[in-house]
Amino acid sequence: MEIMEEFRDMPASFGNDLPADGLRGFLVAGEPPDGCSPLPNPPTVDNFTGKWIVLLARYNCSFEVKVRNAQAAGYDCAIVHNVNSSDLETMSAKNPEGIEIPSVFVSDLAGLLLADEYLYTSGFYIMVNGDLPFNINTHLLLPFAIVVVLCLLVILIFMIVKCIKDRRRARRHRLPSRSLKKIPTCKFSKGDPYDTCAICLDDYQEGERLRVLPCAHAYHAVCIDPWLTQNKRVCPVCKRRVFAAGERRRLHTDSDDTDTEPLLNDNTATQGGTFEEQSVNPFVRATEFMRRLRRENQQRNAEAASQSEDNDETNHVNDDTEVICHVL
Structure with missing residues (x-):
């Protein structure tokens, strides 16, 4: 037919x-x-x-x-x-x-x-x-819609993967909260070797809690804690990475990592320091250093004063001698 x-x-x-x-x-x-x-x-x-x-x-x-x-x-x-x-x-x-x-x-x-x-x-x-008639909405728009949906899925997957990578990279650059607790804090008192917080630019007040980094730089705890845990685990002044006591160090191979690496041999753990093993609180170490420096200055001043007195006595004896000789 x-x-x-x-x-x-x-x-x-x-x-x-x-x-x-x-x-x-x-x-x-x-x-x-x-x-x-x-x-x-x-x-x-x-x-x-x-x-x-x-x-x-x-x-x-x-x-x-x-x-x-x-x-x-x-x-x-x-x-x-x-x-x-x-x-x-x-x-x-x-x-x-x-x-x-x-x-x-x-x-x-x-x-x-x-x-x-x-x-x-x-x-x-x-x-x-x-048989249904040819419908352009079904035969052309449906494949187009499928292509658009696939493209959106690819973009969504790409964005999810990128967000995961960025989150992991940011996590590697930040200091974990459990490590932050291992960094020592001290209450500021008059005469301590710190004056101004480099983050908020306010002078330290009596009794304020300071967190002292292993590089011996101190900051307000409320200022430095968010910096280390939410921004980067580096000292705002010297830009060196901060490692807490006993924290295991990992090598960072990211090309965008601009943090200054610690000047330290590749050990598996640190003892509370960014640069070397530390067994003493940096705040205490800095305070002892200032005290030792004051004692040395006082000792040098005392020696200088004693030497000046000896010179005065010698000059006095010489004057008497001159007078006696003149009488004879």
Whole structure:
């Protein structure tokens, strides 16, 4: 069987479904064309036992009325074509009960061609099936939407991976809270070898809690703690990395790592220092150094004063001698 031409159709939402292999029969133009009034029975053709299909136009009454009239006239299927439009839509009925014959909706151009060239008088059979028409929204927009969704998924995965890497890198550059607790703190008292916090630029007050880094630089604990745990684990003044007592050091190979590495041999752990093993609180060490320096200065001043007194006594003796000699 040769197919002369194909037309797109849209099956109705009521009535029986079309057979899987389609419904084959002769086409008859409706009288009246809109099918809003009773239709005559299909014509009688000798030796023909096939199906009869009626062609109706869309206007004046509902789809339900048209299809009921076609069924009452004895037709096996109804084709309703649009008027002055090529749009296809699904025909519906308010009360579909009792409608058994299938029906489809076609465009106005398809209706005109069917009426002009494919009526039963022209010797053609009509094959009606339930294949949905080509829908550009389904066939083009769906693949495009799939591509867009895939691109968004790739971007989302890339952003998640990048965030994880940045978080790990930032974590390596920050001082853990458990290590921060191992760095000593002291209460500031007058005469201690520290004056101003390099972070807030405020002078230290009596009783304020200071945290002394292994490089012997001290800061307010409330200033340096967020710096070490949220920014970078480096001293704000000397830019050297801070390691707490017993903390294991790891080599950093990141190309963007600009922190100054400690001037220390690659040991597996430190003893509370950035640069060398420390067994004494840097704050105490600095205080002892200042005290020792004061004692040395006092000792030198005392020696200088003693030497000055000896010189005065020697000069006095010489003066007496000169006088005696003069008398004789």
